[in-house]
Amino acid sequence: MSDxxxxxxxxxxxxxxxxxxxxxxxxxxxxxRGEPKLVESVEAAYDAIIMDRLRMRQEGKIKVPERIRFPEREKVPQTPLGFSSPSANSSPAWLQGLLDTPTRSDLVAPTVVFLVLIGLTLFYPEASILTFTVALGFGGTIYFLNRKEQQFGRAVLLTLVGLLLGVALGTVLGGALESLLIDMGLTVEKFASLVTFVLFWLISSFLR
Incomplete structure (x- = not known):
């Protein structure tokens, strides 16, 4: 083919x-694709044609579109045999439907609400405050979720999962760190409430 x-x-x-x-x-x-010598031959032929067209244009023999320049050589992705290129977004559809990408303004209200609840839990001495603050956090999480998709049942379910996980995780960790918590002036119940608020904030901010 050299001739x-x-x-x-x-x-x-x-x-x-x-x-x-x-x-x-x-x-x-x-x-x-995958045959470097043939790809190089195609690129060389293309470049030669472009050079020829530009020369003919300079000689006034033809009119060449202005977009003809010396384009960067096209890079052909080398995909190993037996493997397909991953898609730009390979996460499952159900996960894409669950996760949310909040704007900065979307984060403000949940952050303020749960910081206030954390403050009340930390600095209010009565143990009865825990039931009140957790109930407020539960209701707030449902509200923030429901206003995104207007699916109340789904909002309640996700919030309930967050509550159960928060209480369970906080209780287990609190039991393991009980001596440290006592030194900090915290009870296991308060610590479990704080963990629950963190989960509530994550759910209300980054799920939908």
Whole structure:
């Protein structure tokens, strides 16, 4: 094939349009993907045609579209045999439907609410405050979730899961760290409430 001229290598005629040349190059690049020598030959033929067209334009023989320049050589992704390229977003559909990407303004209200509840839990001495603050946090989480998708049942379910996880995780960790918590002036119940508020904040901010 070394005796072929650049036009023959691309399979186009010498009066082919620029779009036809581009299409021929793209088709051959895909056809010979994974064969570096053939890809290099196609690129060389394309570059030779572009140079020839520019020379002819300078001589006034043809009018070449202004978009013809020395384009960067097309990079063909080398995909290993037997493997397909991963999609840009490979997370499951159910997870994409569950996660939310909040704006800064979306984070303000939940953050303020749960910081207030954490403050009340930490600095109010009566143990009865825990039931009150957790109830407020539960209701607040339902509200923040429901205003996103207007699905009240789903909001209640996610909030209930957060409550159960928060209480369970906080109780287990609090039991393991009880001596440290006592030194900090915290009870296991207060610590479990704080963990629950953190989960409530995460759920209300980053789920929908």
């Amino acid at each position: 072929q001229n650049p036009y023959e290598k691309l399979g186009v005629t010498e009066d082919a349009s620029f779009d036809e040349i581009q299409d021929a190059k793209g088709r051959l690049m895909q056809q010979h």
